[in-house]
Amino acid sequence: MVTTVDLDTAQVRAFVYAAQELHFGRAAGRLAISQQALSKRIARLESLLGTELFERRGHGVDLTEAGRRFLEPARRALAAADDAVAAMVSTGRPLRVDVWGHLYAPMRTLAQVAGQTQHPERKLELELGHGRDLPTVMTALLHGDIDAAFGRVHPPLPPGLTHHLVRLEPVDAVLSADHPLAAEPTLRPEQLRTSVLWAPGALSRLDFLRRFADHFDVRERAGSVNLGLAHFLTEVAEHPRRFSLLPADVPLPEIPGLRFVPLVDPTPLYAWSLLWRTGNVHPGLSGLAAACAAEAGRSRWLEYDPSRDWLPEQPKGDAVVG
Template sequence: MDLDMAQVRAFVYAAQELHFGRAAGKLAITQQALSKRIGRLESLLGTKLFDRPGHGVALTEAGRGFLEPARRVLAAADDAVAATVRKDRPLRVDVWGHLYAPMRTLAQVTGRGPGPEPGQAAVPAPELELGHGRDLPTALAALLHGDIDAAFGRVHPPLPADLTHRLVRLEPVDAVLSTDHPLAAEPALRPGQLRDSVLWAPGALDRLDFLRRFADRFDIRERAGSVNLGLPHFLTEVAQHPRRFSLLPADVPLPDVPGLRSVPLVDPTPLYAWSLLWRTGNTHPGLSALAATCAGEAGRSRWLEYDPARDWLPEKA
């Protein structure tokens, strides 16, 4: 009997969560796809693995017996893949959050390796093969499927249990608005002053966790979404309307868009968190080197400073 690892993984995640919806979310697939995989596995094994009383799920006796061997099978399969992966190939890294320009941070990080320990040579920054993910769920799916080694962007829960992430940078965020906006002349703004403005987002807010949580926290009632056609197009839309605003990291170079102004946010200053994310157990040597260069640059550039009396970070709210 040949087992399909995608089906076994679906079973293990569902057994851990005892909830098909949460398990599907952690695998970055639909609940329908997860149910189909488990159904095919049950058909192959000739037995039910789950009971479905009411709204939840519970392991059957056969499911409980299958769980630990299934975990070992998955671990062995992951080890087999890791053992055959070329260690001299570039580290495959996806980035997301394109309006917020994640490449700026990675470029700064990989421009120099971490400082050496006393008596040791400096560790060179790893060679990277960069790609683009649309959002966090896309990056999670690519990591879980082994298509990439790491991902870089803003991470927020829930995350699959076999992924690890490390905070790299906390970046202050400014309000970007039209020069015709009633608050455009202010030298700085408190987030609550934007309450009567329209938050302009590069997509649906249910996929943009940071902007959604900012709007909820500071009572921004009017919210509207655009299509992400790049930063110049997006900011042109902001500049054309006297009540619109959006948020960008403070040191993102603004494109040459007429009628646009960037204003610092204070009391509190919102911070956008950049993290490195990878699958636990990945043995590519470039992964530890990249994590080390990130930590070194964060220390040199004081990227992880956070004062709860001064700053707002959704993860700490």
């Protein structure tokens, strides 16, 4: 027999904020209530659930094992409650969309479809954010801070999130004009094995570049600090053995001493996806997804041929094979 417990949203919200901060005072400040009121809400929730959710220690708190198990379902329940309220009272607010992978200019693709989305009898309003990376954006989605996001998605995704492939973009090699291969009209990825892959950060956080290097046996890898595309490309141009990868349509600054060479046999493809939280009822979300699908069809963004193209992971049901 399953026991039904009716949760109080205010108590669940107090728990989630305290779990994020691991400090009752800071969580209370975010909720604009007293620390005593927050402590009471959490105590009532613990009493209702019949277990302690926090271990109080020193100047902060830690989650108990039960608290860790409860955290993700609590976040989803809170997001669902917020969505239910939004469906009734906030249907006119802008769709909050975030992007990541800024060096690859995700906004150029999103901007191409955003103006075509229609919200009953008017253009859809977007409110744009600037997430740092996929984990940051996923957290914002699960917390209900944003409605959707756009960038490269790679597994694993936490429960409660879903994504739809929007675009498969060919990738070019960018290298110094002094590189031994700079005069080639095209390059095969395997020809770059003895070059140095230059990355805008740690490869452990750059899934596409890391998988490319692993797959094509590029053993020399080095990273920099991401200070923007112009700075990054200048660093590539300064060394005759460096190369990196950029989607073919990225708007490029004028940097002397660079060559951009198409990659073939196979052509690496960078996968752009729309990501959102399951159950989000904002009326603009379906419009944005439909506009992405329509533009992908017009511009043939999802064509993929495994005999000539390379993807770190195989597309599932979205791409056109042929």
